[in-house]
Amino acid sequence: MEPLLPGRGLIVSLIFFLLKFSTAIEIPPSVQQVPTIIKQSKVQVAFPFDDYFQIECEAKGNPEPTFSWTKDGNPFYFTDHRIITSNNSGTFRIPNEGHISHFQGKYRCFASNKLGIAMSEEIEFIVPSVPKFPKEKIDPLEVEEGDPIVLPCNPPKGLPPLHIYWMNIELEHIEQDERVYMSQKGDLYFANVEEKDSRNDYCCFAAFPRLRTIVQKMPMKLTVNSLKHANDSSSSTEIGSKANSIKQRKPKLLLPPTESGSESSITILKGETLLLECFAEG
Missing domain, CATH: 2.60.40.10 (Immunoglobulins)
Incomplete structure (x- = not known):
């Protein structure tokens, strides 16, 4: 190791002295x-x-x-x-x-x-207000088997974060898969409905954990008419043709409900994660 030169050693000693002296300095009360x-x-x-x-x-x-x-x-x-x-x-x-x-x-x-x-x-x-779904009368929905449909949630505004769940009146989660899925806004999309989707208690729940509050939207009724029970006046050939056309129809994009609104642009900060959604019927 190269020995310190006399001048360099003096500088190092002076630096240590100044550091020690500066840490001991306190501003007098009179200042x-x-x-x-x-x-x-x-x-x-x-x-x-x-x-x-x-x-x-x-x-x-x-x-x-x-x-x-x-x-x-x-x-x-x-x-x-x-x-x-x-x-x-x-x-x-x-x-x-x-x-x-x-x-x-x-x-x-x-x-x-x-x-x-x-x-x-x-x-x-x-001072946040307690979020509430509006009191409204929701008309029952009736569709044919194989049709697409969107159940709107439209959660109330409140202190974030917001968590949305779809459950029945017994608080059991609505099963979701590649056919049934929920958007970021909370709407429930059906690419094609099946007879088993018929129920009268589709409920959207909005949870605000910072407020320790969960609110529920009025239950929605969905009736799916099976093609097996088509009008008796229709021939079996017509029914079979109709069912076949539903199974093989071309996919189309599903748009959000009118009341949910739609956005054509979004602003995001660099480094943040952006999720783009695309839902299709078929």
């Missing part, structure tokens, strides 16, 4: 400092099962900074007796005692002393 935000909340969601909701803002400075808030761009004062504040801190709590939707909005914290003002990032306080 004044502008305020600096050291802790703050991000997006805060008011979950219905929480006891309270805390919006944080902590800062350091000398002299000790004082705190103020804005809500939706306007000054926000702690005049509501329900708000619990902390001494020498900008943090406050909102107890979950109902009517918390009054506090929904975008907050910003300011810490100030005679040397300056520090401003936090925007903190959004979200």
Whole structure:
């Protein structure tokens, strides 16, 4: 190993000394400092099962900074007796005692002393409503064996993530395979229906795990008319021809229901995963 030159050894020793000295430096209490935000909340969601909701803002400075808030761009004062504040801190709590939707909005914290003002990032306080399917009368669906059909779900909007399930009234999952499948939007596609698909309790369930909420759409009735029970006036030749034409018909693309809407374009960030769906009848 090459020995260190005297000059190089002196430089190395000086570096170690400076590092050791710098770690021991503490700013004396007499030195004044502008305020600096050291802790703050991000997006805060008011979950219905929480006891309270805390919006944080902590800062350091000398002299000790004082705190103020804005809500939706306007000054926000702690005049509501329900708000619990902390001494020498900008943090406050909102107890979950109902009517918390009054506090929904975008907050910003300011810490100030005679040397300056520090401003936090925007903190959004979200009070989600309980998602619900609309009360509606769903007309029964009647199709012939071999026909394609789409059962719409149209889940309500709510705090993501959203999980969708198709089950019957007994909470048994509707079996899915290459013939029966669910789209990303939650609609249930049948490439071709069979007589066994007839039932009066197709139910779409939307689960919102962050809200601990599951909601159910009104049951849908689907009747599949078998070709075996075709009109008695039809000859066996006509029935056989009809059945054969269904089995061998050309595949066509299945479009989403009108009420579900359709998108011709989608924006995605680089590196994210994109799933493109294509459903066909046949």
